Amino acid sequence: MNTRTVEPTRFAAIQGASWTIGSLILFSVVFLTAAGCSGETDAKPAGMQDKKFPVMKSAQEWKEILGEDRYRVMRLHGTERAFSGEYHDYKKKGIYVCAACGKELFSSSTKYDSGTGWPSFYEPIDDESVGESRDESYGMVRTEVHCARCGGHLGHVFPDGPEPTGLRYCINSISLMFEPAR
Ligand code: FE
Numbered sequence: 001m002n003t004r005t006v007e008p009t010r011f012a013a014i015q016g017a018s019w020t021i022g023s024l025i026l027f028s029v030v031f032l033t034a035a036g037c038s039g040e041t042d043a044k045p046a047g048m049q050d051k052k053f054p055v056m057k058s059a060q061e062w063k064e065i066l067g068e069d070r071y072r073v074m075r076l077h078g079t080e081r082a083f084s085g086e087y088h089d090y091k092k093k094g095i096y097v098c099a100a101c102g103k104e105l106f107s108s109s110t111k112y113d114s115g116t117g118w119p120s121f122y123e124p125i126d127d128e129s130v131g132e133s134r135d136e137s138y139g140m141v142r143t144e145v146h147c148a149r150c151g152g153h154l155g156h157v158f159p160d161g162p163e164p165t166g167l168r169y170c171i172n173s174i175s176l177m178f179e180p181a182r
Pocket of ligand 1 (some may be wrong): 098099100101102103147148149150151152
């Protein structure tokens with residue numbers, strides 16, 4: 001093989017790779033800056049990005065329906081401050097439904113005091129009510145949970161709950177609405 005013909009090819013390949021990497025970095029900076037400023041981009045975990053749900057709406061529609069605080073938690077995957085929500089110490093008997101679409105999610109009969117400052121349940125009301133996704137944000141690997149009908153973010157599930165499931169569904173109060181037992 002003639003090195004005089006190989007070298008320019010290698011040089012071109014290196015140049016091409018450098019240009020590609022440079023473009024990717026530039027694109028990332030522009031994209032992340034735009035996302036950070038606008039607040040419009042869904043901050044969903046990777047496992048949530050392409051999921052389809054029976055109830056789907058645009059970001060603008062969800063904003064109008066949910067209001068600013070609920071939108072931040074349910075659509076941008078935010079977290080309410082511990083002990084700040086309406087239901088962390090709530091003991092009435094009834095059903096907790098999705099604050100966005102009204103789907104029944106949890107029963108008060110599975111609610112317990114986890115001491116975390118967020119309403120905690122050891123299981124959802126049925127197998128179809130809550131979906132899960134892998135959440136790798138903040139340098140942790142957690143299991144995110146959301147409403148199976150509208151995809152609204154609820155919280156996370158951890159393997160440190162009480163019997164009979166050993167699970168702790170740690171849920172934002174603002175993602176729920178309570179319907180008292182009749
Ligand atoms: Fe929902």
